[in-house]
Amino acid sequence: MKKEKKTVLHGFHLEKGANMASFGGYDMPLWYSTGVKAEHLAVIQGAGVFDTSHMAVVMVRGDGARELLQRCFTKDLERSVGRGKTPLIIGRCVYGIFLHPDGTVIDDAIVYQLGVKEYMVVVNAGMGPMVADHLLKAVEDDTRVEDLTDRVGKMDIQGIASARILKKIMRDPETLFEGMVYFSFKGGFGSFPTAVTETELLDGTRVLVSRTGYTGEFGFELFVEREQLESLWNQLLVAGEEYGVIPCGLAARDSLRAGAVLPLSHQDIGPWPFLANPWQFALCWNDDQNGFTKDFIGADALLEETDLQYTYAFAGFDPRKISSEASYVTDSGKNKIGTILTCTTDMAIGRQNGQIVSIAENTGDERGKSFTPKGLSCGFVLLEKKCETGEEIYLTDGKRKLKVEIRSDVRPGRTARLPIRTMV
Amino acid sequence: MKELNELNLPEDLRYTEDHEWATTGGETLKIGVSDYAQDQLGDIVFVEVPEVGDSFDKGDEFGTLESVKAVSELYLPVGGEIVAVNEALEDSPELINEDPYANWIVEIKPADTGELEQLLTVEAYREILKG
Numbered sequence: 001m002k003k004e005k006k007t008v009l010h011g012f013h014l015e016k017g018a019n020m021a022s023f024g025g026y027d028m029p030l031w032y033s034t035g036v037k038a039e040h041l042a043v044i045q046g047a048g049v050f051d052t053s054h055m056a057v058v059m060v061r062g063d064g065a066r067e068l069l070q071r072c073f074t075k076d077l078e079r080s081v082g083r084g085k086t087p088l089i090i091g092r093c094v095y096g097i098f099l100h101p102d103g104t105v106i107d108d109a110i111v112y113q114l115g116v117k118e119y120m121v122v123v124n125a126g127m128g129p130m131v132a133d134h135l136l137k138a139v140e141d142d143t144r145v146e147d148l149t150d151r152v153g154k155m156d157i158q159g160i161a162s163a164r165i166l167k168k169i170m171r172d173p174e175t176l177f178e179g180m181v182y183f184s185f186k187g188g189f190g191s192f193p194t195a196v197t198e199t200e201l202l203d204g205t206r207v208l209v210s211r212t213g214y215t216g217e218f219g220f221e222l223f224v225e226r227e228q229l230e231s232l233w234n235q236l237l238v239a240g241e242e243y244g245v246i247p248c249g250l251a252a253r254d255s256l257r258a259g260a261v262l263p264l265s266h267q268d269i270g271p272w273p274f275l276a277n278p279w280q281f282a283l284c285w286n287d288d289q290n291g292f293t294k295d296f297i298g299a300d301a302l303l304e305e306t307d308l309q310y311t312y313a314f315a316g317f318d319p320r321k322i323s324s325e326a327s328y329v330t331d332s333g334k335n336k337i338g339t340i341l342t343c344t345t346d347m348a349i350g351r352q353n354g355q356i357v358s359i360a361e362n363t364g365d366e367r368g369k370s371f372t373p374k375g376l377s378c379g380f381v382l383l384e385k386k387c388e389t390g391e392e393i394y395l396t397d398g399k400r401k402l403k404v405e406i407r408s409d410v411r412p413g414r415t416a417r418l419p420i421r422t423m424v
Numbered sequence: 425m426k427e428l429n430e431l432n433l434p435e436d437l438r439y440t441e442d443h444e445w446a447t448t449g450g451e452t453l454k455i456g457v458s459d460y461a462q463d464q465l466g467d468i469v470f471v472e473v474p475e476v477g478d479s480f481d482k483g484d485e486f487g488t489l490e491s492v493k494a495v496s497e498l499y500l501p502v503g504g505e506i507v508a509v510n511e512a513l514e515d516s517p518e519l520i521n522e523d524p525y526a527n528w529i530v531e532i533k534p535a536d537t538g539e540l541e542q543l544l545t546v547e548a549y550r551e552i553l554k555g
Contacts, residue, residue: 019425019466030466035521036492037467251466251493319469323495345469345492375469375492400472400488 007053008153008229018249024125026054029249037375039252040347043215044360047159048248049236050214052221053229056128057152058121059192060135062143065117071138072098073111074274076284076294081183088113091197092184093210096282098123098134099298103273103305106134108265108282110212112185114192122154122221124265138297151190153229157236158219158256160415161243163424166209166220168239169232171200176209177424182417185210190225205232211420214253216260217360218415218423251344258379259346259411261313268311268341268380275302276386277311278408309382311341314393314404315356316377319345322395322402329381330394330401338383340395347375349411360413377402378410425463428553432459434525438501438543441552445525446501448540453502454528457489460553462524465491471513471520473530479505482539486530489520502539504532 004027013020018029029051031039042048060068070077075096079085088094093112097105107127112120123131128147135145157165167173176186176199187199189208199209208223224232237245254264261278263269269277283302284293292299321343329338349358350373359373387393391406415423437445443461447454462468470490480486482503489496508531512519519527534540544552 017425019464030493035467037469037518040492255492319490320472321470321490321495345490347467347469347492399485 005054007051008226009051009053009155009233012230012233012247013051016247021250023250024054024127026125028054029247030251031249032247034246036249036251036255037347039246039248040255041359042244042246043159043217043219043248043252043256044348044358045160046244047157047161047165047219047240048246048252049233049240050156050158050248050253051233052156053152053154053226054125055154056123056125056131056147056149057154057223058123058128058132058135059146059148060119060121060143061146062117062141064139064141064143065119068135068138068140068143068145069111069119069121070294070296072135072297073109074099074283074296074298075111076292077111079284079293082181090115091186093212094183097269097274098131099274099296099302101297101301103275103298103301104271105265105269105274107131108263108269110210112210114188120192127265134297148192151226153224153226153232154221155229155233155236156213156219156221157240157245158213158215158217159245160218160423161240161245162219163420165236165240165243165245167424169201169235171202171204173424177420180211180420182211185212189223190228201232201235203231203235207232213416214262215256216262216411216414216416217256218418254342255344255346258342258344259349260414260416261407261410263380264342272309272382273302273305274298275305276308278313308386309338309384310386311380311382312387312406313380313408313410314378315346315349315407315410316402316404317351319375319377320402321345321377321379322397322400324379327395327397329383330396332392332394337385337393338381340379341382342379343377343395344379345375346378346411347373349373349376351376356410356412358411358413360411360415376410377404378407426459428550431463431553432525433546433550435546437525438540438545439549440499440501440543442499444499444501446540446543452507452531452533453504453540454531455501456528457498457520457524458549459524461489461496462521465489465494465496467492468517468520471517471529473509473513474506476506476509479503479535489517498529500532501543502532502534503536504534507531507533
């Protein structure tokens, strides 16, 4: 049996009594002794830190780097930034997918433009070699593709207090946060500087700070050299104490991202064409929605696909859920119409008068300070038929049957896109 | 995750390989899940229990525990009729995480008290947890 890899924070996880599990070839924490509910709520009401150094980093450098990514990635780098669809520039990053020629998913990724001819591609745990191989097969010049996973230390701080916590350990936080929009970054790390900005901790550690994340909440992903990660992690925990920051595991990541309608690669996007799903922003559709603005590997298969499978987000009416093993979806007539991809509980939401409300919105008088939700089940289904938002479907394992509702959105009041001036 | 020596495993209960416990000695038995089970499941968000008056055989599924990530079936250690369910768990399922022994799940009137003798002693249960 292949030995599982450990991140540099593995000792910390064990010391904190984390419930560990195998994920992407790594032994990772599911939750710590605080429990997954406290971790989920910490991110929404304060902040949480996540060990994400199991994720893979592939560097693409050279004259043909941009063209190579254009051939291999679903996002058009010339029309990818902001509402105006302007080109990707140094200091900005974009989310997209790497597809097989048949339109099925290799992995999703965030591509960062570090320099004029230098891009950092962040993909999921264990996917570095596959994505590097995919890129190398498409190389037409001397563009270099290098899997740097084992050299990079990565962690995330997510939640409304993230900037205030980060501010306490940064050398020049005002400059860092100035004009820092969603999906932008500053700084570089170790021997991977970016062309225009320098960002350092008070102790001189060089760090790449990216205003992105996987929870739907305001926050940052932080990249340092592998050897510097433990120090950064500890600094954030100390600085964040007054804001209730706690370490969070994969279970909270999962419940938060499902509530934020974000896909988990190899679970919610996988070996079926990446086409009829809530993540159309990852594809470079033209204005008429009948073709793409560029050619890329997998594009033809998507455009020719006629046997559609539909991925939808859903939310339940209480916290009850169905184990995703051996379970399936039916319509009201008990006809089997698909499978469950993810089924978890978002602990921060409940229903009031038929509407989903979140503790994130629980600041005004309207909902009262007493709103303490029990949580709602949520996740994704893959269906053989098209459904409308609001349509009720049933999750079942053959014995138990739960009614859930197709949703375009699940947890309201998410903070990821709030202006940074309101968060520092 | 709790180490074996950190688990609270009361001596006066009997256990199953599926991590349920049962009281002994009375005309009725209380049934719950062990400290190991609640620790493995994590935060419990919903407990599904049967109706009072339902009858089950030993080993039958009588309910489910749902944590944020997982759904876990509950199996009856001893056959019998449900005479009470712990209604506090409906509003506060997290009580099982706080104290899995004070917070029993169902109370049964056993059909055959002999079945109790087949359950694991705390020593035998501890051996199973050692793996």
